[in-house]
Amino acid sequence: MPRTRPKTPGRRKAAAATARRAPERELLSPDAWLDAAGLAIAEGGFDNVRVLTLAKRLGVTRGSFYWHFADHAELIARFLERWRDRRLAELAYLAANPDPNESELRRVFRLVLREPARNARQMRVELAVREFARRDAHAARIVAEVDRARIEHVTGFLRDAGVDEAQTRDLALLVYVATIGGRVVLTAFPEHEPAIERIEQLIVELIAGRRGGRADSAVA
Amino acid sequence: MPRTRPKTPGRRKAAAATARRAPERELLSPDAWLDAAGLAIAEGGFDNVRVLTLAKRLGVTRGSFYWHFADHAELIARFLERWRDRRLAELAYLAANPDPNESELRRVFRLVLREPARNARQMRVELAVREFARRDAHAARIVAEVDRARIEHVTGFLRDAGVDEAQTRDLALLVYVATIGGRVVLTAFPEHEPAIERIEQLIVELIAGRRGGRADSAVA
DNA sequence: CGGACTCCGTACACTTGTGTATTGAGTTGC
């Protein structure tokens, strides 16, 4: 340890940062480091997160980093937890703000299928997190939490849509699995995007067929 | 260059290896290095392929490596090409050896959905290749070739199964995308495997419903 | 104005990894 670095370092209040007389050079918040890490992860996965590289990109030296974070491992851990919190908040917002002009199922697809396809960076980060989860226990737990919440979410929608109770789980898993797979192939070949949207329609039909017999109206 | 290392190094015929009087220590073939690389990739992705580590695992030093390969890049390139050739051969074998006791569609699922789920290493390698393809042009081309061939294969099966011609491509893509997605989540959570098999059944029903061109198929 | 605090720069020690040059022990062919 340098002098006596606090275990929870400089927690600068972001709000008071502007009220404070602006320093010559803008100081860095931990979030700035996490954002930089996110960029590096989107580009080359978790192995591409190097303190030296991030510092260079942020225009500072590693001295700053080791003030905000104990070490490289803490950066990764905090990044993963922030990622999980944001994904869960995403779901919570969706559940709390129903859109009366759109069917629920469509919104699910928009969230997990179409929307991320437009935000390439976010999609790449998610895939990188999943990749990393295969060799990191902490990441595996994080991914499990997010997967669980998402599947639960889709399941609830399907149940509300009148799908046969015994099969909502399998259908939800199908939707989720097709979604993830779509992301994987889309990151490599964006030209398939229109086809992915037609696939969405196929799944809608499959679900419609699984409801008590009829119903394009309520679902679509 | 050392002395005058040949551009195409020692190509030991694997067949004559046993006829040859066995050396004190078994010599390494390039394939041995490629296999070791595959193990490293399955464990930690392409960034985990390090000449030093492979050598340690093979019980030799890097001197051997630089005899068989020009450099690290060549190892990666040859690994990718071998991977592609094997995947294409896999498909060719399937097409050339029809099994009269099993439906074609089932065989497709067995190949792309159930079989790899049992071979964890192969599955992880495939996912790592796809991850690597997002930042490596060569890998991207390789993956494109394999994807193209597989989707073509599934499309052919669906057409033979009597699926509406106009939609075979979309259905094939759905099958493929669901497959890839299934692999991704299964690598993280193997306990979902039975659910994946039920998903297979759902897709079969979807395809059956698509057979013979029904009227309501015009919804898309 | 002066101490304490916040944040970053600098310098050092250490580790891991690549690539090259060279040597050297087996093996094969003639």
Next chain:
DNA sequence: GCAACTCAATACACAAGTGTACGGAGTCCG
């Protein structure tokens, strides 16, 4: 048997990355 060949060991130079120790410029607060 002996040269040529095959394959691996060793030693070296170099680069990149981590973590730590310490110094130092701003900034706030009394």
